[in-house]
Every structure is written in structure tokens, then in C-alpha cells.
Amino acid sequence: MSKTLTSDARKKDTREKIELGGLIVKAGLRFEKRAMLLGALLELARRLKADAGERARLTAIGAEAFGNDGE
Known part of the structure; x- marks a missing residue:
């Protein structure tokens, strides 16, 4: 079971990093x-x-940018 938790945690971490990288691209x-x-x-x-x-x-600027893309 600990391997599953470790795998799930790694997947979550990887997804978060990809999403954060997407913000760099979006900007x-x-x-x-x-x-x-x-x-x-x-x-x-x-x-x-x-x-x-x-x-x-900055939160307002970011929210507006997301709104312009429908996110």
C-alpha cells in the first residue's frame, strides 16, 4: 500500500509541476x-x-487573464 501512496504522491507532484510550467508559457x-x-x-x-x-x-490581473481564455 505504501508504494501506491508513493506513486500517487509522485503523480500529483508531477501534475502540479506541469501545471506550473503551463503558467510560465501562458505568461x-x-x-x-x-x-x-x-x-x-x-x-x-x-x-x-x-x-x-x-x-x-496581481491576483486580479491573473484572474482576468484566465477569464480571457475561459479557464
Whole structure:
């Protein structure tokens, strides 16, 4: 049974990573260097901790982008 749980957990983890990669593509950043993407995400994490309003602003932008594609 533990092998099944491990397999299910791995499948879930893989699916989540694929979905997150899809966000990079959706944002038009597919061809950016990985170091730049990681730097941008680390900077974003820092800004979100410092400014709660930034989270709400970016969430609204993302929700609108999903709405434009019917997701």
C-alpha cells in the first residue's frame, strides 16, 4: 500500500509541476532563461511578503487573464 501512496504522491507532484510550467508559457515567458525566471519569482515572493496589496493586485490581473481564455 505504501508504494501506491508513493506513486500517487509522485503523480500529483508531477501534475502540479506541469501545471506550473503551463503558467510560465501562458505568461509568455517560455523562452526566458531559467535563472531569470527564478530570480523574478524570488523577487515576487519578497514583494508579496512586504506588500499585501500587491498580492491582491496581481491576483486580479491573473484572474482576468484566465477569464480571457475561459479557464
